[in-house]
Amino acid sequence: MSIQRLPAWRNVEDAILSGTYTYGDLIPYGELFAMLGMPKPELSDRADAMESWRLSVLQERASLVEHMLKQHAMMLETENGVGIRILLPSEQTGAAERTLRKELTRSLRAHRDRISNVAYDRLTPAQQKENTDAQVRIAQRVDALRAIEHSRLIAKPK
Structure with a gap:
């Protein structure tokens, strides 16, 4: 098991910079949530727990997207229902x-x-x-x- 970094989006940054993912790759939501250390709540969980999780994921994702663009010139784009994709420079x-x-x-x-x-x-x-x-x-x-x-x-x- 790898060591989780804080803020959680740094784990996704590490995976990208280590070559696990590169330009053109899609990071499926399941893998993204695992790297963030934020598994998706069960449908049976309370609505407020689901909303809290959703807001936390959105915050981590926004920080990751901004950091990767500004520090590494890598643009990430959401593919609804699937994951986030690292756009090709072109x-x-x-x-x-x-x-x-x-x-x-x-x-x-x-x-x-x-x-x-x-x-x-x-x-x-x-x-x-x-x-x-x-x-x-x-x-x-x-x-x-x-x-x-x-x-x-x-x-x-x-």
């Missing part, structure tokens, strides 16, 4: 771009909702103008993002 740029698009879209949508769902009749005329101007600015940002995506799709080699 895949990192595309994965980062996809993540950026998702995050920008989500953020712009949330911002638009906060600006457009205002009790408009309770605003002064100056506040109404400020709100309308903000709605126009967010719409312009959304349109600019769409134009960038559209030009990117058109310019993409076949």
Whole structure:
């Protein structure tokens, strides 16, 4: 049995750096949980125990992902229901771009909702103008993002 390091994600880092896993490999969840020293609770366990375990795993995973990217230039990506994969260097740029698009879209949508769902009749005329101007600015940002995506799709080699 190997010695468990703390924080637990260091055990996964050790496995990657020792060559147990490398670029392109998938680390199945079962192996990941074992390296973290966090076996998955049984279905019969209490809901709060399952939630506590889930949050602990997410925290360890987030720390591992950030550390591996910043310290070792290795990007890890979750494959839902399967595990985490160490992306090939040639895949990192595309994965980062996809993540950026998702995050920008989500953020712009949330911002638009906060600006457009205002009790408009309770605003002064100056506040109404400020709100309308903000709605126009967010719409312009959304349109600019769409134009960038559209030009990117058109310019993409076949």
